[in-house]
Amino acid sequence: MASERDVRAQLQQAGQDHLLRFWADLAPEPRAALLAELASLEADALREHCQRASAAGALAPGPLPDLAARLQPLPPERVGSAIRCDQETRLRWEEEGFRQIALNKVAVLLLAGGQGTRLGVTYPKGMYQVGLPSQKTLYQLQAERIRRVQQLAGQRLGTHCTVPWYIMTSEFTLGPTIKFFKEHDFFHLDPTNVVLFEQRMLPAVTFEGKAILERKDKVAMAPDGNGGLYCALADHQILEDMKQRGVEFVHVYCVDNILVRLADPVFIGFCVLRGADCGAKVVEKAYPEEPVGVVCQVDGVPQVVEYSEISPEIARQRGADGGLLYNTGNICNHFFTRGFLDMVTREFEPLLKLHVAVKKVPYVDEEGNLVKPLRPNGIKMEKFVFDVFQFAKNFVAFEVCREEEFSPLKNADTADRDNPSTSRRALLAQHYRWALQAGAHFLDVHGVQLPEQSGQTLAHALRELGGSCIHLRARC
Secondary structure, eight states: OOOHHHHHHHHHHHTOGGGGTTGGGOOHHHHHHHHHHHHTSOHHHHHHHHHHHHHHHHSOOSSOTTOTTTEEOOOGGGEEETTTSOHHHHHHHHHHHHHHHHTTOEEEEEEOOSOOTTTTOSSOGGGOBOOOTTOOBHHHHHHHHHHHHHHHHHHHHTSOOOOOEEEEEOTTTHHHHHHHHHHTGGGGSOGGGEEEEEOOEEEOEETTSOBOEEETTEEOEEEOOGGGHHHHHHHTTHHHHHHHHTOOEEEEEETTBTTOOTTOHHHHHHHHHTTOSEEEEEEEOSSTTOSSOEEEEETTEEEEEOGGGSOHHHHTOBOTTSSBSSOEEEEEEEEEEHHHHHHIIIIIGGGOOOEEEEEOOOEEOTTSOEEOOSSOOEEEEEOOGGGGGGGOSSEEEEEOOHHHHOOBOOSOTTSSSSSHHHHHHHHHHHHHHHHHHTTOEEEOTTSOBOOOOOHHHHHHHHHHTTTOOTTOEEEO
């Protein structure tokens, strides 16, 4: 282990020696923990990180001034649609997707390193229950979908197949997630096919460029964003593990979308038949100012432009068909070939842009007292998983129906949208539609058949029931 003298010299070189200012107050065990943490922060990298964070935080937020001349919608040949395609084409995509799954060439990769701060919980989002009658968590719903797609693919091709589940966690979510999976017997998945790994952490930084102490013996650290995936893949030899299993195609998604279709055979098949090395599911934007990134082209290169970077004038532009010109909303649901991921980790990861998140970061003051700030006081730097689109040789986007595939869980129920209630209603409404399509009729508690409902009427009915269909029975 590094000595105090070595670590102190390293911090002085980085301009961050204030991190040892409470050294004299610490007992031997906290001293050892702090030294171990600080020793892992290489001096030049720490200095550069703090300087970049301070400089980025000083930039004025808002639309990019020169974006209008550089921005273009994706060309039609790069975009497919599960909504507008004919049935024969959709079946062809689906068949190819199931074939690749049955050949054990498809894996799913969950991005689960973030904390549920906005949701108001201290545990990983995947452990959250949105109030379904079954009381299933997000993790359980996703595990069951993996088991089902394995079963369907195996039945179609008469074989036994496996879809490995890779889960990227962080310092905050790794331990609780492992414990939760063990307590639930990995939701009846083979534990050898559930691979958890940890992303890197970066120090939170003040506006003046100083790393923040959250305790006398602990630096305030934060996950390096979902774009930290690419370093984590290399750190933990995940691509080597995929290669040994024969995996060629990877479906990457975020933990908080309750409607996510894991290893979606239609999406997989579309991308494979198009020869894509990188793909993104998109939904049509609900309205011009909707706070979602837009998948488009900048300087002729595919990219996601954040909603905060687009001016209202650009966001409201209309195409020849009367629809929004920039309407391909990003839902963090991606397809990558293993070869593309390997290329990114070896060549392009250092080129990824760092994004600024201004946050309220608890810290200790000069007297060593814990302070929980009422307003943002620190900067967390992160990378985004979609910033690799620019490096793809054959990027495609795939439009899907929002009602069927996208309902994120971001906020507590006190917020107007993207909360547990909206997530719960989205899933129950989907199941209601599926039951009707299968020929079901819903009865009230007196056995009287209820009229079919859709759209706003259905949403109102689910809201009146508190999001629960426990009073309804189905007759097929």
